[in-house]
Amino acid sequence: MTEAGIPNPRTDPVFIGIDVGSTTVKAVVVDPVTHQILWSDYQRHQTKQAEKVMELLVAIGNAFPNLPPGSIRSFITGSGASPLVAPIGAKFVQEVNAVTLAVERLHPDVGSVVELGGQDAKIIIFKEAKNDKGESTGKTAIASMNDKCASGTGATIDKCFLKVGMPSEDAMKLHFDDSKLHHVAAKCGVFAETDIVNLVKGGIPKDEVLNSLADAIVLQNLSVLTRGNTLKPRVLLLGGPNTYLPFLRECWQQRIPETWRDRGYDYPKDVPVEELIFVPPNADLYAAFGAAVYGIADGGDAGRFNGIESLKDFITNGRRARLGEQAGPPLSANEGETKTFVDMYRIPKFVAPALAAGTTVRGVIGLDGGSTSSKAVVIGEDGEILAKAYQLSKGNPLQDTKELVRKLVDHFEAQGTTLEVLGFGATGYAADVLDETVLADVNIVETVAHMMSAVHFFGDIDVVCDIGGQDIKVLFMKNGDIQNFKLSNSCSAGNGMLLQAMADQFGIPVTEYADTAFQAQLAPKFSYGCAVFLDSDRVNFQKEGYQKEELLAGLAQVLPKNVWQYVVQIPRLASLGRKFVLQGGTQYNLAAVKAQVDYIKQRVPDAEVFVHPHTGEAGAIGAAIETLRRYKRTGKSRFIGLKGVLDLEYTATTNDSTTCHFCPNECKRTFIDAKRPDGTSSRYISGFSCEKGTVESKDAMLALMAERKKTAAAFPNLVDYEANRAFVHLYDAAPLPPAGTPVEDVKVVKSLFRVKHEKVTRGFRRSSAEAAQRRKSLRVGIPRVLNVYSTAPFFRAYFETLGLGRSNIVFSDQTSEEMWVEGGKYGSIDPCFPSKVAQAHVHNLLFHHHEPERKRQLNYIFFPILTHVNNFVKDTQDNASCPIVAGTPDVMKAAFTKEVDFFAQRGIEYLAPALSFQEPILLAKRMFETFGARLDITEDENDHACREAWHAFDAFDKDLQEKGRAILETVEAEDRIAILVLNRPYHSDPGLNHGIPEEFQVLGYPILSIRSIPKDREYLDRYYKDELERGVIKTPLELNHVWPENYSVNSAQKVWGAAFAAHHPNVAVLDLSSFKCGHDAPTYGLIADILQTAKTPSAALHDLDANKPGGSIKIRVKTYAHSLRLQQERLEDLTGKKRELARRIDEKRLELLRLRQAQLESVKQKDAALEQSIAELAEKVRAYSAPPPAAEPAMGIMKLGKKMPDGSIQRIGAVADGAAPNTQKPTTEVAASAAE
């Protein structure tokens, strides 16, 4: 490189390469003859790409003062390059091509390249192309870039660094250490950030957090970006993060060789890893250099440098000229409008009421431990807000709480008053730990806290929209309580962070956001959605020449779209009501408020939109109000007191001793041990992903498990039961008939025009005894995925009937995170998780269930292409599987035979025939084509096995439906609620549903699966009486009147399930669906319509993915539990009303009969029967006044019963422990959950 300031006297032509990236601009000056870099520079552009490029060009001019005009050629690359092409006169070079050229020139021996840029990540793998004779015909570069997702890019790292708060000079000294890694979801930059925040809050040391982040990013890139290819050595690491962060580099150096070993790739083991995987000098400049190399290679005359005048002109005039037509209107038409709005909506500054010195103030504290900040309020006995405190989170909830309380105490002390605390309530992330340590009186979920606060200030409202830093909560109210809600926990679209981050990008304090945005005269139209997508829009718009105030205005305008269209998804806002309350910290930003108000008013012209007067503290206020209410009712508090909090001592420990060993997850937990001043102590455990993590010792663990088992047993979970039951032996097949047993067969006679079927009777054909013997030891592996979940009993019974050993029919394990981490790197595509995870299952079979050394080798892996499966819905157009679900077996075949044939390597044959459960005859034929020769069976044996397999299928159904019926009849008799999980069969996999049904089971709700709903008309008809009578349907198993496009079998079943729930008063719905599920998406609105019309309570989680969204699940479960409790009350009311109706009718009847008696008497007649009836009825009516028998506690142990013909419920047997009974003798007990 040239030293700055010393001009180069060169006069020979030079080539300039410029790389305009998302955050930086790089430029090199290259000698076209020697390819030597003569000059280079690297600058952050702070979104002023054009200006920065000009600055660099000027610098080049100064560095080479003697270059004659016309001897400079310029080539430009990078995501921000294209608008600058014309002004500079440069030629555009696509980035990956530029990097490829640079690498080919500088490192001909490199096999692959990993470049992490600001907004993109690229992987280039050089493959040797060979001709027919196997001779090399040169290298081809296979490149992949992240398409539209920020996962695994520099942007993710940048964002997370801010959260961790480690100074960059320290980060540059950090080394990779994989001994203490924590879970970080690198799937999405936003998820990663959430995890990082939680880790920091959990007191995990910064270096561990950053190492975990590096590991997650590396694994994400290895599993997704390589598209299933193996990175070939030597591996070149490029881009800013790889250059500046040694721990990231070291992480690559550790993880890449692991993939080589896993895949049996032969890499040079004698070369030190630092040479195999390395960062070259000037790693930042490769793209810029490559652009110049392209120009040199291109020959021609392209890229003749224009000089900087036209660039200057572009910066001042050209850029903005074409914006007008594409842009949308600004936030305000004029200053007047802005002023009126601001005057109306500016939140008055809170002034704490003055208190007389020397007094003692009585009040309660409400504390909201939020994700980015914590707030506390003191509310007096009369409900007045006496003080507020705010604290940016420092990562430890106890520390935050102590500091907040300190601030409150100081506030009162400063006025010479004393605060007497009557109670303490908590909400938010910190609520649980405060419950435990400071003995909070109230621990409520945020949604409920927000609702209470809004109702406190505005009374009868319809919608509460809370936009916080990390999430959006929209609550729909009815009669002063939450009727429904929508949350956006797993996605940052439209939350406060987004605005904050954007303001940061422009170096504007968020407090000045609104003032800046109101200045805009126009605003770019962002498309709403993922925060990361918005950011790439932002880059585009900036490139087009929009200024910061316009971008900020545009972004404020996209916020309501994200809230109402992306999160809430109810386009007809008017259907929600007309009184809206906006709250949450984001409402301080009046640009956002204006956009919201305009959006709402446009759609609901008579809407009243309020902004909460204490918008940031709504949660804390809600907690305080509930605390006050409780205090007033009980007069008690268990709170340890202000001094107790201030003197609270705690230690946070995260090390080997706190790791949870109760399952292979090995969660790294943090123990927060708090010692209260009175000497008592408590331990709060954070960082676990399941309840097992809440205990410290093995004994406690066993106690907890026993407790859970008891609860689970009491509240059966048929989703879980179905998921286990489908794969175990459940049917004793009829043995193969002896040879010669007469069988009916059909002979097919084909002639030119027709095909005739002739019935014949002949003897059953058997295969040899040797063949049967051989079959006993054959082992077949089947991935436990997708529609195998609904068809496994068929396949197991088929193989069992043919004499394969029961333990030789091997299903892969249930999905788990380790399994995914281990086996999830083979796919080249990124579909929904359920189909993506199939690779981990095939891997699991190949690497764990194929054990030739123990003589337990797999002979076949059978992964059928299930084009059609069975359906109980009667009038569907077709019963097709989703095309991805059906096609995945072929995708797996490609993935595992692409570079290495993993099947052939192990002597396993991979079988993926296309099967349709709609066509039993074709199915039998295909099974025979697949297994006839391989299992050495006759077609008769095949057909017999298929028949038995169908019986097993039916037995499975029957068993489930019996259990479902028991649950339904019990809840109905006891006014309780059962939760029907609407899902595709494979969501029964606990690794896919992330144990969400279990969360409800533990709360005391029995769980039903769609398959377990009784399908016999004797049961169903009464719920559909009205429609049957009106002739809308012929049988309850119809769907066309609800949804005609019902060809997707699993979607049709989900919709039918929703309709069933809508007909059954005691069934609530939990709707689970995977991110990217193409067959579920069109039914979202439909299912919501069905359930809303019938007012059936429901909760939906539509974006399930590989990562367990722990926080998101928790808040949903808690809030939904609140709704379910209300529903339970409604059911009880309903029973009361029904009783009242019966009583009123009897009374009326008595009245009428007496009237008739009077009439008879008036004509001097008597009717003995009538008098008898009157006497009986009078007795019955008298009985109504007697006190009703004490009701069983609603949340007690659920005892399953069967409804008897007389309407009574007969209790049935105890609950079995896990072991699945054999259905040959149908039993009615419900097996407890999982643990096999």
Next chain:
Amino acid sequence: MTQSMMSDGSSTKRSLPIAGRKNETLDVDAELARFEAEERARLGLAQEEQWVEKMANLMFTKKEKGKITLLIGGLTMAHDYLISGAFRSLGYNVVPLDAPDYEALRAGKEFGNRGQCNPTYFTVGNLIKFLIHVRDKGGLTSQEVVENFVFLTAGACGPCRFGMYVTEYRKALRDAGFDGFRVMLFQQQGGLSQATGEESGLELNPPFFIGLLKGLLAGDVINGIAYRLRPYEVVPGSTDAAVAEAKKICYDALYEKRSILRALHQSRKIFEKVEVDRTIPKPKVAIIGEFWAMTTEGDGNYQLQRFLEAEGAECDIQFVTAWLLYNVWEVRFDTKNRTLLRGKDHGKLGLAGTSDFHAFKMKASLWAADKAIRVAFQTFANVGGFYDYHLPDMDEVADVAAPFYNNDLRGGEGHMEVGKLILNVVKSKATMTLSVKPFGCMPSSSVSDGVQSLITERYPGTIYCAVETSGDGAVNFQSRVQMYLFKARQAAVEDFERALEKTGLTLEKLRAFLKANPKYAAGLHKSPHYAGSTPADLVHEVAEVVDLTPAKRTLFLAQKKAKGVLDALTNAAKDAPANTRSAAVLFAQAAAELAEIAKEKAPGMAESAVNAARDRLAKVLPFTAQRPVHEPVVAAAE
């Protein structure tokens, strides 16, 4: 209790005056029922309502036809425009919607379900956008919009989301305030006449489908020519001008019910005037992928075709005709697989309920359909000047794909993406294959692409780019395409230079020849296939004749043609005995079978039935009538 009153026969029969109301009967049950209803209402015990889809299968009547405007859209602009002409000629008011743009996408996202694939958002949004525009700018009420417009679109029955579009249309329409708006479907595989009811104002009858087919074929031909001309046009914009003119001519012909072939012939004259220069090497990019994404010309694929052309490529597009052939193939394949089963399954594809002759009838009619489509296409193409284009052989595509992508898997393009890529590579049909798919496309992004990674591994050196259109920012999309296009351009240059080197031709000589022989330089001229790109094909073609005198050249070409004919004849002669034999066998078999069938069906009338059948058969197989019926069945030659 009712029991006790019924038992008292005498008292119930008598009219009893109610106190205060004379001469009225006290009907206890009626009185109670009324009371119960009141009480239920008071207590809020009314039956919960249930959701019923009221917008499904709506139609309009013949009476309404005059005031209804049919909205159509979804194919290329040429297609939509021409089809609108054909439908107008049948008396419908038709408006083709514009190609969906970002505004449509935004409307689709606002009113559609979350998590849809892009074509859904774009097409659903496009309709909503149009209706909102008509309402707000046209001054109609929502109700008037609902009453006066009907959207007509192709339907399908899965297995990908395409079949659920109608669900989306209904949801979006309802949420946008157009409750009750009619979306009408015709099924892609429904054949030439579909039941629409006697009263239906929309008659899905042969004239409807023939008009549709004419529009489709003419649209294909015009598009095909345009993509051949535009990359090489000498005067920028001349192709587009010609296309506009040709489209108008064809539209008028369809609308005025004149000959479409004549219109295409006139169009050819216009296209012939477009000047081209095919001596600049350009890569040929075969666009495959999801049907809508590769067909649309708007923001739905960031105007991919235009982008490629601007980047210096020639586009090789897929035709709607090929899609029809795929539909025919599907039915043929499915029937074939089930014909010889030992029974007839139910289910959508099962043969339950079909006669013993079903398989034959299907085979014959599908064979005829396939041939009819091909013949029609070639006729349209030759008349229009779209020379020497080969529609894909669907069996070949299926066969090469089958080892990697099961032919039973459906949805989207099914196995075709994989099959086409393999054929492109093996037969060097294109320099680069670009598979474009909309974000969230199930069969393409999540199955085909997974399999294609194996194909590119098996065929190293393949320039294959799979790319998704997300609808957000074109930058990433185009950058990705450019990445591969860079290699393709290099390959095209190499291809061209290799051709020159191999043939010993120089660029100057080539240009001089073209100047001297304008026939070879004509826009509609199509060089025979030698390499992956058009300019290289031209080099090969010219090299063969460049050094010949005009007379010798004529001789050479004549000889070449003759050789072609000769080869065909030789093959025919070679195969003749076998053909003759199998024809005889075929005939004999047919005859014997007919006799048998006839006897079975009507034993007494066997003879006359056989004759009648023979007459009928004679029309299909001309040689039947010449042979006696009673000849014994010759054993099959195989």
